[in-house]
Amino acid sequence: MKPSRRSLFRTRRGSSARRASGSGSLRNELHDRSNFQLRLIVALLLVVALFCTLFARFFWLQVLQHDRYMTLAEQNRISLVPVSPPRGLIRDRNGVVLAHNYSAYTLEITPSKTADGLDATIERLNQLIEITPKDRRRFKKLMEETKDFESLPIKFRLSDEEVARFAANSYQFPGVEVKARLFRQYPQGELGSHLVGYIGRINDRDVETLKDNGNFANYRGTDHIGKLGVEQSYEAQLHGSTGFERVEVDSGGRAIRTLSRTPPQPGRDLELSVDIKLQEIVEKLFDKRRGALVAIDPNTGGVLAFVSKPGFDPNLFVDGIDPVSWKELNESIDRPLLNRALGGEYPPGSTFKPFMAAAALQGDFPLVHQTIADPGYFMFGNNKFRDSKPGGYGSMNFDRSIALSSDTYFYQLAVQMGIDNIAKYLGEFDFGRQTGIDLPGERSGVLPSPEWKKKRFKKPEHQKWYAGETVSIGIGQGYNSYTPLQLAHATAIIAARGTVYKPHVVNRIIDPVSGKATAVEPQPQRRIDWKPEHFERVIKGMQGVNQYGTGAKVFAGAQYTSAGKTGTAQVFSLKGAKYNASSIGERLRDHSWYIVFAPVENPKIALAVIVENGGFGAQAAAPIARATLDYYLTGKLPAAPGEKASGAAAASAPVSEPAPEEPTGD
Structure with a gap:
């Protein structure tokens, strides 16, 4: 039986609809594919750009900034330690030594690093090494005068036994260490004290002066400075130039080995015009x-x-004079600190x-x-x-x-x-x-x-x-x-x-290295x-x-x-x-x-x-x-007390009352 015309029309219209629907799906698919490809290209370009940026950064860090960051990396494991120079000697015109240096160990505390407080640390140290009341007074005075310094000595001139005893127990005392230092000594004692003067711990006022003069860097690692007499007036010549060591350290800051050393230049020696015997x-x-x-x-x-x-x-001042001695000198009616000359x-x-x-x-x-x-x-x-x-x-x-x-x-x-x-x-x-x-x-x-x-x-x-x-x-x-x-x-x-x-x-x-004298x-x-x-x-x-x-x-x-x-x-x-x-x-x-x-x-x-x-x-x-x-x-020596002398009979001892004869002027 043949299909009717209406059914044929419906059949053809359905086929056309199907063909139209298939064509729309294809267009959508092509559009989606195009969008995906575009996004893919954009993403790819972004990735390439990021990689280029990363590469450029790597090139900047690894090539152009290599030296800088190598130095910074080295500094994480290398410490520059200042080495203070030996202070110049002072002699009289005949070569007699008036001021020289000697090496000794000191017990030093960095207050900010003590684990259980400063007072408690000192008490525990006292059980190991005797800390006298004089040591405590001097340490307290140093803390008041030198607030900007990391470590301060509390005990000077440690014996070998004391050094060994502390070394065996050092792990119990964070912030405490033994240091080997050069100390100033005045072998003539009180003789010529106002002339030679003395050195003392650098205080806040000294720090400001050094900064103002542009000399602060040269005093890194130095604890003392001239305070009076020749020690003060010739400080620039006596001090010398500070050196340094490049030291490899571990993560705890402990030194492992010395990599290089720039030695300090010792201070110059002074020869005085004074005859110390006279x-x-x-x-x-x-x-x-x-x-x-x-x-x-x-x-x-x-x-x-x-x-x-x-x-x-002057030896009283080298280690930091204790308050009792300072009071005796400062309040004495005879004013021994006054340079009368x-x-x-x-x-x-x-x-x-x-x-x-x-x-x-x-x-x-x-x-x-x-x-x-x-x-x-x-x-x-x-x-x-x-x-x-x-x-x-x-x-x-x-x-x-x-x-x-x-x-x-x-x-x-x-x-x-x-x-x-x-x-x-x-x-x-x-x-x-x-x-x-x-x-x-x-x-x-x-x-x-x-x-x-x-x-x-x-x-x-x-x-x-x-x-x-x-x-x-x-x-x-x-x-x-x-x-x-x-x-x-x-x-x-x-x-x-x-x-x-x-x-x-x-x-x-005098230059102690070359021996050249000016x-x-x-x-x-x-x-x-x-x-x-x-x-x-x-x-x-x-x-x-x-x-x-x-x-x-x-x-x-x-x-x-x-x-x-x-x-x-x-x-x-x-x-x-x-x-x-x-x-x-x-x-x-x-x-x-x-x-x-x-x-x-x-x-x-x-x-x-x-x-x-x-x-x-x-x-x-x-x-x-x-x-x-x-x-x-x-070359005639004065008469000893009680000994009769000619001419200058009164020279060796004071006369209590004058017995003036003609002439009677003053």
Whole structure:
């Protein structure tokens, strides 16, 4: 039976629908495939880009930055350990060692690394190694002064047994270790302590100073620095240059082996101009008395002896002085830490007169050509200025005024010169300013003038200069105030007939490796351009002091010619009363001065000596000066206590009371 037309139409329409449906599915499939391929390409490009970025990064790190990261990697296992240099030695002019180094073990604690607290750690350490109360006090003081440092010593100079005992138990003490260090030692002890000085632990103030000076890096691994004297002023030469070691360490920071070493450069040695034997003799002459002596070679400015009494033991400061010892030194009524030689300022008394005389000659003031009557006092207005000799010396001229120390003569000379001329001429001898010696802490003293007084005082009524004040200036009293170094320096200028050398205590700086020495050449700073005959006339008057004047008894029988001047400086005003040493306290008595140089014709030594509260200049200071010259010029040793000696009988021990004979000046 044949299909109808309608059924055929339906059949064809169904086939067309099926064909249309199949075509749509194909298009969808092609579209999906196209999208997938696009996503695949994008993903592939992204992967390629990431790999390129990763490769570029690897290339940057492994090739371009290889050296940098290799260094960083090495630093994870390599530590740079600073190696402190050996400090230079200090010797006197004859090679005697004044400061040197020795090696010893110390027990050190890093407070931040202690496991069970600092106090508990110290207590447990004490059961192993004795930690004395002095060790604890010193450690506490170091902690207060050196907060920025990692490890601090609590026990010095460990014995081999103590080192072995700690090594066997070190695992129980994190933050505690034994270190081998170089220690400074001063074999002469108290002798020359203010000259040599000492080193001490670097504190926060020192750190700031080193940073400001750009020297901090050179002190890595160094714990000490010069604090006083030559140790401080020549720190740059004595310290040397720090080295370092490249050390391989494990994960715990413990050293495994040393890979390389850059050795430190040792500090330079110093050879001083000082003769330590002369220094020793002078210090023994002072005994327990307070005072100072400075001796200078007038031909070079080299310091031959530099004494300040009492002194101290510099070894106390090397390990960090404990509070008890510090208190004893700091609060002592004798002030042993005061460097009297360049930091003590005293009225010069009559030792000022030779310089006044030289100034008067140069200014050609009338009195230097005149002879005056000396009744034992000088009237200025309604004020009576007394002479040291009651009744006076009668007739007095220029030469005798120096030899006999006539106050009356110099009262009148001061008034005639006036304060402005005194300040002008005396300034030529470096009074009132620092000498420039190569030691720290020098004071400038006071050379009074109206300008100085205006700066010194604030109230207008105190700033005015009164004519009566000039009178006292003429005999070294009033506002006059100088150091023993300044008096010795000025005396050396007269001895050199006006040639001025800068005082110095170091002769040579020596490289310990090459042995090459650099000399401190004695170059004159300047000349006082005064007439030579003026110096000679003053020197003649100073010779008279030791021939027939106030120092004649002490210098009797000397084997050399000398020119000196005694001086007695008041500690407080007598207000017109007569001086009587036995009626006042010892520390209120006059200071005893003496200046001298010898031999006159070819000076080799000039010195100034002061004995605090020693009385008349000829009583205490002059004998010390005589014994000093005897040893330096002739090799004669001073007499032992109780032994009779010629000339300088009083040199070896203090005299309790003066027994003045004519002349009776100071």
